[in-house]
Amino acid sequence: MTIIPAQAASLVVPALEAAVRAPSPHNTQPWRFELAEDRIEVLLDPERVLAVADADGREARLACGAAVLNIQLALRAAGQACAVRLLPDRARPAHLATVWLQGPCQVTPEDRAFARAVSFRRSNRRPFTDRPVPVWIRDALVRAASLEGAALVLVERGRDLDELARLLRRAEHLQNEDPAFQAELRRWTAAGGRRDDGVPLAAGGPRPAAAGLLTPRHHPEGPAGREPLVAVLCSFADTPLAQLRTGQAMQRVLLTGTTAGVSASFLSQPVEVPATREPLRGLLGGQAHPQAVLRFGYGFAAPATPRRRPEAVTRSRRQQPEEANR
Ligand SMILES: Cc1cc2nc3c(=O)[nH]c(=O)nc-3n(C[C@H](O)[C@H](O)[C@H](O)COP(=O)(O)O)c2cc1C
Known part of the structure; x- marks a missing residue:
């Protein structure tokens, strides 16, 4: 079950919605998320790493990196500064990133434009026109x-x-x-x-x-x-x-x-x-x-691909015993 701390829910829910819109090889969505009051943790889901095409998980990590950026963009567009630590825990290699919520920030038009683009970006495999990219x-x-x-x-x-x-x-x-x-x-x-x-x-x-x-x-x-x-x-x-x-x-x-x-x-x-x-x-x-x-x-619009809902891939962070003792 997912428990989102009440004050953070208005920030965290859109951030997770953005995270799952990241591209991934064969749309495997090789991520999981864990929540604490002040942070979102991004984890690799090893069950969703392509065993043949991506045996060492390189592409899965690219996909999770994209999800991390989407989280940052959504938080910034909601006026929340954040800090990211990649691979924060050597003892837990599947823990790929922690995004810390850091309090209010100014929102720029670019923040808004990028956060909006997350939901309408698509991989477009259709033929492109002859129009060159300027x-x-x-x-x-x-x-x-x-x-x-x-x-x-x-x-x-x-x-x-x-x-x-x-x-x-x-x-x-x-x-x-x-x-x-x-x-x-x-x-x-x-x-x-x-x-x-x-x-x-x-x-x-x-x-x-x-x-x-x-x-x-x-x-x-x-x-x-x-x-x-x-x-x-x-x-x-x-x-x-x-x-x-x-x-x-x-x-x-x-x-x-x-x-x-x-x-x-x-x-x-x-x-x-x-x-x-x-x-x-x-x-x-x-x-x-x-x-x-x-x-x-430039080409005709491509259709959206499906995603698992954020709540299906998110849970609250259980406090580890050594953290409780700090
Ligand atoms: C690392 C990586 C490699 C990918 N390689 C291919 C590829 O070789 N051919 C392809 O058609 N799509 C490829 N994709 C695109 C995914 O199939 C696509 O992101 C996924 O189906 C989700 O669709 P969307 O990007 O439209 O959201 C790749 C995506 C990622 C992140």
Whole structure:
């Protein structure tokens, strides 16, 4: 049962509603939340880490990082300052973050715009139009990643994009050949019905007219449009801490796109497959660690994917004996 302290409920409920709107691989929603009077704790749910595509939980940590940013944005938009500590407890590695409520703060128009964008951001796997993403939005996307301590590397047309497309095709081929990967994908691709997780078929986009180079998953034969902007989100280390920070960066990048009217979707195959991840890293100069490949552009609105309700994934924090004795 969830017990939300009465004074904090008006802040915490919208913050949790925002948290669960974070993107996650195959919409697994690999998070849980614990509440105390002055804080929200974000935990990894190991049962929801993809055993084949994400064996070490890297993508699940990206998703939880995104949920942490959503909590911060919702609190700020409600006039509540907050402080975040990532991986606060070495003895409890599943405890990914604590967001501390810190009292009233001024709300800026940007806080409001970002918090609003959380509920209408979608992964858009549909083909994009030929309209290019303008330079000022490209710059804003790059800035959004660096604000959260990550790097967004834009892969411009030409040899690099061709090489990225080749790695994508290779990774996709290897995943298609892997029965365990395919079984996992099928498990999380819902044919409709009343599921509150997984990717509904409707989120895969319309049937394609022609095969394309950069093909989004969940859109098995589809093109991703003719001139998408493709970028690789990178971290400067490949530790759980760096992955959480990069998850925050990923969400800030996606929301920056959303507020500017730009759609985005993921092309994670070359990062997930070990045989293509290292060459992808080489393509980017060998320094940073690729965490997610994203494409950006303009397209028809994509449908929302379902979520488990916050109360299904939240409980009150039980006081640990050693805390009670402090
Ligand atoms: C780390 C990560 C990797 C993802 N990889 C892919 C991918 O390779 N292909 C894809 O179509 N969607 C991918 N997604 C998008 C999820 O499927 C999507 O976030 C989820 O279904 C929820 O839908 P929403 O983003 O519209 O809220 C990824 C999401 C995350 C966070």
